[in-house]
Every structure is written in C-alpha cells, then in structure tokens.
Amino acid sequence: MDHFKIVDFSSLGDVVQNLLRDASEIRKRAYCPYSNFAVGAAILTEEDSKVYTGCNIENSTLSPCICAERAAIPKAVCDGYLKLKAVAVVAHQKNSFTAPCGVCRQTLSEFCGSDGDIEIYLCKPSMDKVLCTKLSALLPLSFVSYKKDSIITE
Numbered sequence: 001m002d003h004f005k006i007v008d009f010s011s012l013g014d015v016v017q018n019l020l021r022d023a024s025e026i027r028k029r030a031y032c033p034y035s036n037f038a039v040g041a042a043i044l045t046e047e048d049s050k051v052y053t054g055c056n057i058e059n060s061t062l063s064p065c066i067c068a069e070r071a072a073i074p075k076a077v078c079d080g081y082l083k084l085k086a087v088a089v090v091a092h093q094k095n096s097f098t099a100p101c102g103v104c105r106q107t108l109s110e111f112c113g114s115d116g117d118i119e120i121y122l123c124k125p126s127m128d129k130v131l132c133t134k135l136s137a138l139l140p141l142s143f144v145s146y147k148k149d150s151i152i153t154e
Helices: 014-027 068-078 102-109
Strands: 005-008 039-045 051-055 084-091 119-123 129-134
Touching: 014 039, 014 051, 014 068, 014 084, 014 119, 039 068, 051 068, 068 084, 068 102
Parallel strands: 084 119
Antiparallel strands: 005 129, 039 051, 039 084, 119 129
C-alpha cells in the first residue's frame, strides 16, 4: 500500500476539492437503471487545467455500457486535450473506494501527462476521506504500442 494514501478531504487543495465536487455532482446524472450504481468522474487537463466530467451510462445489453471516466475523456479529446493531470472518481461503496475499471485504466494510460502518469483521487459522496494514488500504481504494466512506445529496436 505504499502507493496509496487516505487523507481527509479538507486537507486537499482547492483544485482537487473542486474536481471531487464536480465528480460528485455529475454522478447525480448517471443513467444506471440496471445496477443502481452511480459513478461520476471529473478529469483535469494538463494544459489550461480545464475540467471535463462524465457519468456512467448503462444499457440493457451491458457490454455497450459507458463508464464515467470514458464518458469524460472524449469530451476533452474533442476539445484538443490529450494530456491529463488528474482524475477524480466518486461512487458509493460501503467498505471500499471505487477505482477505475481495467478498461478505463488502460484508456487513461493513453492520455498521461508529461510526467508519464495521472494523479487519481477516489472518494465517496460523503466527501470525508479520499484515497490518493497514481495511474501507474493502479496499472503497473499497461499495454504499450510497439509503434507509439518504440519498443521495437529495428
């Protein structure tokens, strides 16, 4: 657990607090009639510090469901932002924090900031405790493209 710490919401800076509030607010718009598990996400761009939000959107056939993080990312990309600085995810689980799923983790890895990582903040709607980590801790061996990441030396 070296790469994870739980802190009080009030100890975080204004930017992160607002990011978590935005995620909590958009969570109220989640379309989740099948699971009743509402998730909100807010992402912060590296350049210009713009915030984009998204909520989960379910479908009765399940596979085309859209996670909150993958609802927010295309909005940023459509506006020309390809580097993310931070992601906040808000959902309610009684005994745990809700982290991005595997597909969202891999999708986020496409848009890491200049330092090659993304700050991750996980919180419940009560906004009392926040789990702070980085994408690299959630996805230590992400898939890499042999073209993009130059792992072929020919």
